Amino acid sequence: MNILHIIFSFNNGGSENLVVDLLNSWKNKKDNLFLCVVNDFYDEKLLNKIKNRNVKIVKLNRKVGGKKTAGMKKLRNIVKKEKIDVIHCHSVNVLNYAFLALGYSFKRKYILTIHNVSIYGTLSHKSVLMHKLFLHKITAISETVKDSIVANGFPEKKIDIIYNGIDLEKYKNEHVAHDKITLLCVGRMVPSIKGQDILIKSLKNIIRNHSNIQCVFAGGNPENKDYISEMKDLALQLGVEDFVVFLGDCHNVPEQMAKADILIVPSREEGFGLVVVEGMAAKIPVIATKTGGPTEIIDDFKTGYLVECDNPEELADRICQVISSDQQKLVEEAFEMVNKRFDIVNTIQEMRESYT
Numbered sequence: 001m002n003i004l005h006i007i008f009s010f011n012n013g014g015s016e017n018l019v020v021d022l023l024n025s026w027k028n029k030k031d032n033l034f035l036c037v038v039n040d041f042y043d044e045k046l047l048n049k050i051k052n053r054n055v056k057i058v059k060l061n062r063k064v065g066g067k068k069t070a071g072m073k074k075l076r077n078i079v080k081k082e083k084i085d086v087i088h089c090h091s092v093n094v095l096n097y098a099f100l101a102l103g104y105s106f107k108r109k110y111i112l113t114i115h116n117v118s119i120y121g122t123l124s125h126k127s128v129l130m131h132k133l134f135l136h137k138i139t140a141i142s143e144t145v146k147d148s149i150v151a152n153g154f155p156e157k158k159i160d161i162i163y164n165g166i167d168l169e170k171y172k173n174e175h176v177a178h179d180k181i182t183l184l185c186v187g188r189m190v191p192s193i194k195g196q197d198i199l200i201k202s203l204k205n206i207i208r209n210h211s212n213i214q215c216v217f218a219g220g221n222p223e224n225k226d227y228i229s230e231m232k233d234l235a236l237q238l239g240v241e242d243f244v245v246f247l248g249d250c251h252n253v254p255e256q257m258a259k260a261d262i263l264i265v266p267s268r269e270e271g272f273g274l275v276v277v278e279g280m281a282a283k284i285p286v287i288a289t290k291t292g293g294p295t296e297i298i299d300d301f302k303t304g305y306l307v308e309c310d311n312p313e314e315l316a317d318r319i320c321q322v323i324s325s326d327q328q329k330l331v332e333e334a335f336e337m338v339n340k341r342f343d344i345v346n347t348i349q350e351m352r353e354s355y356t
Contacts, residue, residue, distance in 0.1 A: 001028075001030060001031045001032075001085050001086060001352075001355065002031070002032045002034070002082055002083055002084045002085045002086070003031055003032070003033055003034065003084070003085065003086045003088060003355070004034040004035075004036055004078070004079065004082075004084045004086065004087050004088065005019055005022075005023070005033070005034065005035045005036065005088045005090065006035075006036040006038065006075075006087060006088065006089050006090070006094050006097075006098055007019065007035075007036070007037060007038070007089075007090045007091070007094055008037075008038045008039050008041075008091060008093060008094050008097075009037065009038075009039045009041040009042060009064070009223075010037045010041075010042035010043060010046060010047060011041065011042065011043045011046065011220075011249075012043050012045075012046055012188075012220060012249050012250070012251065013188050014115070014164075014187075014272075014274045014275070015090055015113075015115045016043075016046060017046070017274070018164050018274060019035065019090065020046065020049050020050055021165070021166060021167045021344045022344065022347065022348060022351070023035060023050050023052050023055045024049075024050060024051055024052050024167065025052075025167060025344045025345060025348060026052065026054075026055075026348055028352065029054075031054075031352075032054065032056075032082070033052070033054055033055045033056070034055070034056050034057075034058060034078070034082060034084070035050070035055060035056070035057045035058065036058045036059075036060065036075065036078070037057070037058070037059050037060065038060045038062050038071060038094060038097060039060075039061075039062050039063070039064050040059070040061040040062060040063055040064065041064050041223065042059070043249075045251055046251070056082075058074075058078055060074055060075060064223070068097075068100075069100070069101075071101075072097075072100065072101035075098070075101045075102070076101055076102060079102060079108070084108055085108055085109065085355075086108065086109045086111060086136075086355045087102070087108055087109070087110050087111070088111040088113065088355075089110065089111065089112050089113070090113050090115065091115070091119075092112065092114075092119055092120070092123065092127075095110065095112050095131075095135075096127075098110070099130070099134070104130070104133070104134045105134075106134075109136035109137075109355060110134060110135050110136055111135070111136055111137050111138075111139060111354065111355065112131070112135055112137075112138050112139070113138075113139045113140075113141065113162075114138060114139070114140050114141070114145050114148075114149060114271070115141055115145075115271050115272070116145070116269065116271040117144055117145055117148050117269055117270075117271050117292050118148070118269065120145075120148050120149045120152050120154070121148055121151065121152050123152060125153070128152060128153045128154055131154060132153075132154065132155065132158075135158065136158075136355075137158055137159070137160055137354045137355075138154060138158060138159045138160075139159070139160050139161075139162045139351065139354055140159055140160070140161050140162070141161075141162065141163065141164050141271050141272040141293070142161065142163065142271055142272045142292060142293040142296050143161060143296055144271065144292035144293060144295075144296065145271045145272070145292070145293075146159050146161050160350070160353075160354045162347060162350045162351055162354065163272065163296075163341065163342060163346075163347065164272050164274045164277070164342070164347060165277075165342045165343050165344035165345070165346055165347035165348075166274065166277055166278055166281060166338075166342060166343075166344055167344050168281050168338070168339060168343055168344075170254045171254050171257065171278060171281035171282045172281075173254055173255065173257070173258040173282070174258065175258050175259075175283075176258050176259045178259055179212070180212050180213060180214045181210055181212055181213045181214070181261050181262075181323055182213075182214055182215075182216060182259060182260045182261050182262075183199070183213065183214070183215040183216065183260070183261070183262050183263075183264050183319065184216050184218065184256060184257065184259075184260035184262070184263050184264065184279075184284075185199055185215065185216070185217050185218070185219075185263075185264045185265070185266065186218045186219060186250070186253055186256070186257075186263070186275045186278070187218075187219045187265075187267070187275060188219045188220065188221075188222060189217070189219050189220060189221050189222070189227040189228050189231065190222055190225075190227060191227055191230070191231065192268065193267065193268055193269050194219070194266070194267050194268070195266035195267045195268045195289065195309070195310070196217060196219075196227075196231055196266065197231065197234055198266040198268075198289075198309075198310060198311075198312050198315060199215065199264050199266045199312075199315065200215070200231060200234050200235050200238065200240065200244065201234075201238065201312035202266075202312040202313070202315040202316040202319065203215060203235075203238070203240040203243055203244070203316075204238055204239070204240055204316075205312070205313060205316035205317075205320075206316045206319055206320060207240065207243060209320050209323075210320065210323055213243060214243055214244070214245060215243055215244050215245070215264075216244075216245045216247060216256065216259075216260070217231070217244065217245065217246045217247065218247045218250035218253060218256050219247075219248075219249070219250060220248050220249030220250070221248075228246050228248065231244075231246070232244075232246065253275075253278065254278075254282065257278065257279060257282035257284060258282065260282075260284055261284065261285075261323070262284060262285050262286075262287060262319060262322055262323070263275065263276075263278075263279035263282075263284050263285070263286045263287070264286075264287050264288075264315070264319070265279075265286065265287070265288035265289065265294060266288075266289055266309075266315060267288070267289055267291050267294075267309075268289070268291060268309055268310065269291055269292070270288075270289070270291045270292050270293045270294055271292060271293050272292075272293035272296075272297075273288060273292075273293040273294040273297060276288055276293070276294050276297050276298065276304070277297060277338055277342045280297075280303065280304065280331070280334035280335060280337070280338040281335065281338050281339075281342075283331045283332075283334075283335050284331065285304065285305070285322050285327045285330060285331055285334075286298065286304040286305070286334070287304065287305040287306075287307060287315070287318050287319060287322065288304065288305070288306060288307075289306070289307055289308065289309040289310075289315075290306050290307070290308060290309060291309050294306065297342075299337075301330075302330065302333060303330065303333050303334035303337050304330070304334055305318050305322065
């Protein structure tokens with residue numbers, strides 16, 4: 001089977017890192033794998049993490065904001081030359097690009113993965129109709145995402161729920177001794193979605209009980225937005241600037257988790273929450289908000305902790321509780337659960353079945 005994964009840009013985010021793990025762990029010798037990055041906006045370090053020699057990387061180098069049809073001829077030539085059987089699109093917009101470049105056809109199978117909760121509800125009836133006609137499958141990364149797709153009229157029978165998996169070996173690092181209690185928040189710096197401001201607002205209450213603390217934010221700005229500066233200003237306004245560290249774009253998340261005591265996921269919206277699984281694999285307690293995906297991963301007080309969204313006071317209370325109590329049993333149960341449910345090998349098996 002000749003499989004083409006297509007994505008607009010390739011920077012250090014959850015869906016991109018998932019694609020890296022998928023391609024590296026895909027061992028079926030009957031398959032030929034291709035990754036097509038449409039735009040000229042990509043992270044070379046992240047692309048270099050793809051070590052599987054059976055993967056061919058194609059860059060169309062379309063200028064961001066440039067001509068919409070740029071690169072389409074090259075894409076058509078690749079699909080024809082390589083006799084692509086499956087085109088796996090990782091966003092609605094890139095599916096539209098593929099349709100425009102390659103045409104609506106039953107000669108090859110189009111797969112669309114929906115990575116977040118809100119996007120499918122924004123589509124027109126015409127777009128949903130075209131998806132019904134020409135998509136082989138939609139893969140949803142959680143029940144929450146599936147529900148949002150069905151609610152907008154796409155048939156449930158053509159949706160497969162495939163939970164994101166991880167390469168578990170990457171997280172088997174020895175924990176690094178450190179002086180301060182370290183809270184870690186991993187995610188692209190988009191506070192309106194990822195909720196980094198909520199965690200910063202919670203720090204004042206935490207510091208009253210635990211002054212020997214630092215809060216580390218690992219994640220870069222999106223294109224053309226400097227939210228990191230905004231979050232630094234917020235920390236300064238609240239008087240907690242000495243307790244926060246901003247790493248920016250981070251390529252060593254497993255190493256950062258080995259230095260952390262608690263992983264915080266304060267999101268306002270989370271289709272799945274791959275970082276929750278990563279924290280559990282790294283054997284650190286995870287506190288997340290009740291926003292979609294994390295509620296399907298975490299068994300509250302058994303494998304992690306769930307708090308209400310947009311509630312800095314409750315988040316602070318839960319963090320203080322975790323700091324003050326033994327978490328060994330919880331992290332061991334979470335680790336065992338992740339190994340059973342979220343190994344990347346399981347994701348690949350389910351994904352390949354969805355192609356048939």
